[in-house]
Amino acid sequence: MAETELQDFRSETQAWLAENCPDSVLGTGMLAGFAGGRKAPAPSTDFMKWFDTMYERGWTVPHWPKEYGGGGLDASHNLALRQEMAQARAPAPLGGMGVTMIGPTLLEHGTEEQRQRHLPKITSGELRWCQGYSEPGAGSDLAGLQTKAQDKGDHYLVNGSKIWTSGAQYADWIFCLVRTNPQAPKHEGISFLLFSMDSVGVSVNPIVLISGQSPFCQCFFDDVKVPKEDLVGDLDRGWTIAKRLLQHERASISGFSSGAGARATRGGTGSIEALAKQYLGDGDGQIGDNAIRTDVANINMDARAFQLTQRRAHEENREGGTPTFATSMFKLYSSELGKRRAETTVSILGHHGIGWEGESFSDQEISATRGWLRGKAGTIAGGTSEVQLNIIAKRVLGLPD
Numbered sequence: 271m272a273e274t275e276l277q278d279f280r281s282e283t284q285a286w287l288a289e290n291c292p293d294s295v296l297g298t299g300m301l302a303g304f305a306g307g308r309k310a311p312a313p314s315t316d317f318m319k320w321f322d323t324m325y326e327r328g329w330t331v332p333h334w335p336k337e338y339g340g341g342g343l344d345a346s347h348n349l350a351l352r353q354e355m356a357q358a359r360a361p362a363p364l365g366g367m368g369v370t371m372i373g374p375t376l377l378e379h380g381t382e383e384q385r386q387r388h389l390p391k392i393t394s395g396e397l398r399w400c401q402g403y404s405e406p407g408a409g410s411d412l413a414g415l416q417t418k419a420q421d422k423g424d425h426y427l428v429n430g431s432k433i434w435t436s437g438a439q440y441a442d443w444i445f446c447l448v449r450t451n452p453q454a455p456k457h458e459g460i461s462f463l464l465f466s467m468d469s470v471g472v473s474v475n476p477i478v479l480i481s482g483q484s485p486f487c488q489c490f491f492d493d494v495k496v497p498k499e500d501l502v503g504d505l506d507r508g509w510t511i512a513k514r515l516l517q518h519e520r521a522s523i524s525g526f527s528s529g530a531g532a533r534a535t536r537g538g539t540g541s542i543e544a545l546a547k548q549y550l551g552d553g554d555g556q557i558g559d560n561a562i563r564t565d566v567a568n569i570n571m572d573a574r575a576f577q578l579t580q581r582r583a584h585e586e587n588r589e590g591g592t593p594t595f596a597t598s599m600f601k602l603y604s605s606e607l608g609k610r611r612a613e614t615t616v617s618i619l620g621h622h623g624i625g626w627e628g629e630s631f632s633d634q635e636i637s638a639t640r641g642w643l644r645g646k647a648g649t650i651a652g653g654t655s656e657v658q659l660n661i662i663a664k665r666v667l668g669l670p671d
């Protein structure tokens with residue numbers, strides 16, 4: 271009975287997607303995406319039409335409870351929806367740190383008042399969030415953070431700075447780790463605060479990269495007043511919440527939370543296989559270069575195996591939600607695989623794969639070069655590969671420190 275009901279849901283969803291997802295956004299993925307808020311350049315009109323249609327249905331965040339603007343779908347319906355969307359090439363209408371990081375964290379650790387205040391503004395796309403974790407002296411050693419918050423009676427006073435804050439120039443709110451007890455052992459004096467990026471005393475400096483873009487910023491906090499109601503969890507006990515949020519982040523980076531196993535990995539237009547046939551074809555529809563052919567085959571097999579592993583993990587995770595330490599395995603594997611794929615793409619392109627700008631390179635070639643560099647960043651964001659290996663060694667395999 272449950273199977274039939276799920277099958278009906280799939281069929282209805284297929285028909286609904288075919289009718290409602292504008293052709294122009296099909297296959298655009300997060301490239302055309304929307305992370306909430308109104309400070310960033312607007313996505314296309316069609317994309318926002320798609321967003322509005324999905325929001326009306328509760329499907330900007332389908333698995334969150336309806337009272338917070340979600341769709342109230344259970345784990346199996348949520349997975350079915352994600353898979354049908356992937357099949358139809360319909361992009362997620364809403365991404366960003368509200369949906370993927372602070373939202374699930376508030377569902378687990380926030381008060382009811384905090385959930386009601388913040389979650390509906392995430393599902394509706396009204397507000398965009400950023401992550402205030404890393405500091406100039408605290409990256410992998412995150413618990414070494416020094417930004418401090420002092421108790422001033424009815425509020426905390428925050429002073430310090432954060433770095434590599436992705437999208438801070440567009441964000442409306444920040445979730446921020448602060449030191450509230452400098453005397454306590456370093457993991458025990460940290461608290462988890464939320465505050466508006468429009469608060470007096472917040473300033474944001476976009477960091478200009480060699481690409482000319484500024485995907486992240488340095489943020490400075492000078493005497494920022496944060497009302498006490500914006501503390502999440504207990505004072506000095508923010509480290510547990512901070513680590514849980516990282517698990518949500520890693521689940522998102524690896525594609526687990528967006529319906530792992532749903533994405534197409536090989537064969538189609540835009541795949542590395544198609545690219546290798548285009549640039550290195552032997553005339554018979556095969557890849558002419560033996561070494562590249564092997565690399566492409568290995569990447570496709572590894573991607574498929576990873577996809578199946580994540581799908582199995584989803585199916586075993588009947589309650590839904592984000593797994594704990596296994597998220598480090600997913601994050602490690604997906605970012606390393608992404609890096610390999612980007613390196614192979616550049617190898618396939620040969621001298622066309624060193625294009626940065628100018629008319630002698632196609633858009634595809636320029637984006638391959640940039641993707642190759644960005645692929646390396648993927649193994650750093652959300653905790654480096656070495657940090658993930660440490661977590662897997664200690665928390666998954668139980669090896670000694």
Ligand SMILES: Cc1cc2nc3c(=O)[nH]c(=O)nc-3n(C[C@H](O)[C@H](O)[C@H](O)COP(=O)(O)OP(=O)(O)OC[C@H]3O[C@@H](n4cnc5c(N)ncnc54)[C@H](O)[C@@H]3O)c2cc1C
Pocket residue numbers: 400401402403404405408409410411432433434435436437486647648650651652653654655656657660
């Ligand atoms: C694209 C991108 C987006 C980001 N967005 C954000 C954001 O929005 N908010 C935010 O707070 N931060 C963000 N970051 C920062 C990111 O979390 C840190 O860069 C990362 O945690 C590493 O810290 P670090 O840069 O200080 O490097 P370090 O910690 O100085 O590490 C340097 C090198 O030493 C290695 N290393 C360090 N400690 C160990 C150890 N114990 N064992 C083995 N090797 C070790 C690391 O693996 C790395 O190779 C982002 C980073 C990137 C690349």
